[in-house]
Amino acid sequence: MDLVFSGCSVRYGERVALHPLDLRVQAHRVGVIGLNGSGKTTFARLINGLTLPSLGRVVVNGIDTRAEPDRVRGEAGYVFQNPQNQLIMPVVADDIRFGLKARGATTAEAEQRTASVLARFGIAELAQRRVHELSGGELQLAAMASVCALSPSILVLDEPTNQLDLSNRRLVIKAIETMAEDALVVTHDLEFAARLPRLLLFHEGRLVADGAPGETIARYREIAGC
Template sequence: MDIEFHEAGVSFEGRQALHPVSLALREHRIGIIGLNGSGKTTFARLINGLTKPTTGHVRVNGHDTATETQAVMAEAGFVFQVPQNQIILPILKDDIALGLKARGTLKADCEAKTFAALSRLGIEHLAHRRAHELSGGELQLAALAAVLATEPSLVILDEPTNQLDLKNRAIVTNAIASLKENVIVISHDLDLIAGFDRALLFGEGRLIEDGQPATVIDRYRTLNL
């Protein structure tokens, strides 16, 4: 995975949500931390084209996120902070198949890809369950399975362990650890980020620390003393 930011910034209604930043991301597992409103989610959404830069540009495997959005979204899947917002149809397997059909997958292949993604996470038994019947951890895994079914090379997760109890947090953390895809995680869960290859710290719309997770997490803690 090759992600390049070239003076990429975002402003909304005259407010600078993310000041221009230039960097390259090539590590397998990258964590993004910072206080609420620090710009970390805006930064991550730039990577798969959910947010477009108002200055500069972002490229993912050579594709410009502003002008080649479909190609970028095929490379980079995004799991939202509230998984219920990602699951549209009541039955889980139907919802995953819908996402595949929207990407042009042949109907004959949809079921196989759906169950393959569910099996990877050990939740094939949830295929016929309704979304409102699932626990918080099951919902998070269901949303992740829907993204994995599309076979992205990068998975971005926004606060995947937020509001989960210890059991479900462990289940989701283990699922993330098992992924062969490149992973970028936005999180307040510092224990999750600690084992990654690289971490980025944002504050007030700026990148203020970039490096080994231990160093970046220590900087974050000093900011909150």
């Protein structure tokens, strides 16, 4: 991925969610950590245009998020913290097909790509399962499969291991670590964050550390007082 933030800030009325940021991220994997309300989710949402900068600009793999919003959403897929809110169809395979057909795939193409992405994530048996029947880990994998079926080059994941048991957490982490797509992971899971090659630490709407996991997590612990 190649992310360029140039004088980028986000303001909601009088509240500054992200102070002016100049940053370039060129990486295959990067993590984003920080306390609640630190600006990390605002930062992540800027990457695929879910949030637009109040000032400045964001360029994702050469695409300006404000100038070409549809194109950037095809480039950077977003998996939300609560995947159940993201899967809009009642059956897993139907949800994946729906997204593909909305992007212009034929029925045959949608069927083939749905089967392929379910197999890739090892959840082919979930194809006809109803979304409300899935476990937390199954929901996360189904949401990731639904986004990856649309062939983004970057996947932005917001708290992908949140509230998962150890078994499902292991499955989700394995899926993230082995996927071909570039990934930016927002997480409170410091054990998982420590496995990522580069971490960005946000605090009170500012980027306060950017580097290897050991030193960045140590700085985070100083801020959190733990």
